[in-house]
Each structure stands twice: as structure tokens, then as C-alpha cells.
Amino acid sequence: MKKLAVLFLTILLGLGFSFSPTSVKAESVDNGSFVDVDSSSADLYNSNGDNLGRKVPKNSTWYLGKTISIKNTDYYQVATDEYLSSKDSYTFSNRPEVIKVSSTDGDVPLYDHxxxxxxxxALAPGTSWYSDRVIFTPDGMPFVRVATDEYVGMWYVMQQEFSAKL
Structure with missing residues (x-):
């Protein structure tokens, strides 16, 4: 009888743990930083700054590995020892959200990347916009995208709704 009780208790505990909530962190290519090519085509370079003789097309997006600096120019790693120059591309992060223009002093200016x-x-005061990405000036000032190559400084807006992209 004692063995039967232990077996029954073990089964109950096993079932209880199988239904308990678990927390899992999912990683995907939607997380992190990316590189977008903004010239007609961009040359690929190695970590020494040597041109590899290959190009990538305009508007192609690459996952950012790391950033290195060669002769005062940033290079963005997009593959093993393959880099895009910051002269041909820029970095961004995904940030899906709805924003509202908070300025009451008139229209809010927009900027390119x-x-x-x-x-x-320009954006009218009090209007709401969907934004999908954020870029930063060299000094760290954030700008969010509201249309293709149209960004607004975050100091002009307030976040209405933020949703993590899975």
C-alpha cells in the first residue's frame, strides 16, 4: 500500500509540474540592431578595410553583428569578416509603437535617416502615427520612423502604445 501511495503521489506531482507556467525567452532576427543600405549599391569590406569586390543592393537589410572603426569611418558587420561602410548604410532597431505628436507650437519637422x-x-500637432523603427544620432538622440525615410525626433512625441515584436 505504501508503494502505491508513493507512485500515486509521484504521478500527481508530475502532472502538476507539466501544467505549471514556464517562462521562455525567444530570440529572433527581429531583436537587436540592423543595417539598411541607402546607396544604389554598397561595397563589402573586410575587417582591415579592404574592398572584397562584392556589392549588396540598395534597401537591403542586414542583421548587425558589431561595429568597427577604420580611419574614422564606422563599418557594420553583416557576415563573417564582411562589413558595410557607414557611408553606404545606417543602423536601426525595430520598435513598433503608436506615437502622438505632443508639440502645440505648430507643425513638427521630419528628417531623413x-x-x-x-x-x-511635417507632422501636425496632436496627430497619432504608427512607428516601426528607431535610429540614433551620433550623440545618441533618438528619432522614430513614421514613413519611408521620414523620422521625427522623440522629444516631439509621446508613446501611446508599445508592442514587442515576436
């Missing part, structure tokens, strides 16, 4: 102000577009 090089942080050059766009003269033909």
Missing part, C-alpha cells in the same frame, strides 16, 4: 530636415513634409 541622415538627420537632414525635410522641407516638404
Amino acid at each position: 541622415n538627420f537632414v530636415q525635410l522641407s516638404d513634409v
Whole structure:
């Protein structure tokens, strides 16, 4: 009888643990930083800065491995010992969210990925926008994307809703 009770208790504990909630951290290519090619085509370089004789197309996106500096130019690792120059590309992180323009002093300026102000577009105060990525100036100031190559400085907006991308 004692053996039967121990067996029964073991089965109950096993079933209990099988239904207990677990926390799992999933990693995917949606996490981390990426490199986007913004020139008509970008040359690939090795870690010494030597041109590898291969190119990648405009608007192609690559997972960022690490950043190195060669002769005062940043290079972004996109494969084993293969790098894109910051002269042909820029880095970003995914950040899906809805933002609201918080300025009440008039229209809010938009910038391209090089942080050059766009003269033909602006955001109206009080409007909400979906944003999918964030970029940073060399000084660390964040800008979020609201349209293709149109970014707004985070100091002009407040976050309405943020959702982690799985």
C-alpha cells in the first residue's frame, strides 16, 4: 500500500509540474540592431578595410553583428569578416509603437535617416502615427520612423502604445 501511495503521489506531482507556467525567452532576427543600405549599391569590406569586390543592393537589410572603426569611418558587420561602410548604410532597431505628436507650437519637422530636415513634409500637432523603427544620432538622440525615410525626433512625441515584436 505504501508503494502505491508513493507512485500515486509521484504521478500527481508530475502532472502538476507539466501544467505549471514556464517562462521562455525567444530570440529572433527581429531583436537587436540592423543595417539598411541607402546607396544604389554598397561595397563589402573586410575587417582591415579592404574592398572584397562584392556589392549588396540598395534597401537591403542586414542583421548587425558589431561595429568597427577604420580611419574614422564606422563599418557594420553583416557576415563573417564582411562589413558595410557607414557611408553606404545606417543602423536601426525595430520598435513598433503608436506615437502622438505632443508639440502645440505648430507643425513638427521630419528628417531623413541622415538627420537632414525635410522641407516638404511635417507632422501636425496632436496627430497619432504608427512607428516601426528607431535610429540614433551620433550623440545618441533618438528619432522614430513614421514613413519611408521620414523620422521625427522623440522629444516631439509621446508613446501611446508599445508592442514587442515576436
